[in-house]
Amino acid sequence: MSAGQFDSAIVAYQGTMRASAFEEQLRSQWQGLQKQVGNFQRQLGVRAELLRGTDRVGVVTCQFAGGRAEIVVVFNRNGGIIDVSMTPSVQ
Numbered sequence: 001m002s003a004g005q006f007d008s009a010i011v012a013y014q015g016t017m018r019a020s021a022f023e024e025q026l027r028s029q030w031q032g033l034q035k036q037v038g039n040f041q042r043q044l045g046v047r048a049e050l051l052r053g054t055d056r057v058g059v060v061t062c063q064f065a066g067g068r069a070e071i072v073v074v075f076n077r078n079g080g081i082i083d084v085s086m087t088p089s090v091q
Contacts, residue, residue, distance in 0.1 A: 016082075026084060033086045038065030055082070061089070 034040070044061040051057045054077035062069050068089040076082050 029084070029086045033069055033088065034064070037067045037069050037088050040064055044068065 041063045044063050046061075047059050049057045049059065051074065056075045058073045058075065060071040060073070062071060070087050070089055072083075072085045072087070073081055074083040
């Protein structure tokens with residue numbers, strides 16, 4: 001996403017929203033996050049959690065110019081992405 005290639009990020013999308021709407025949601029979330037914490041610098045870590053029975057969550061902690069943020073990706077049992085959220089971390 002840091003390269004602005006949001007169309008590449010939707011390849012694994014299997015949620016209920018239209019793929020084009022999901023791509024726009026990702027773009028909007030990413031740009032909003034960058035307004036809050038600056039430009040992306042690097043990935044700091046990843047952790048996985050089980051959610052809602054068979055769904056899994058990947059939490060990616062990232063360093064931005066003005067702070068950290070967590071990107072939460074929810075996967076269904078087939079490994080398809082069904083949701084993404086981005087939140088600045090409180091330090």
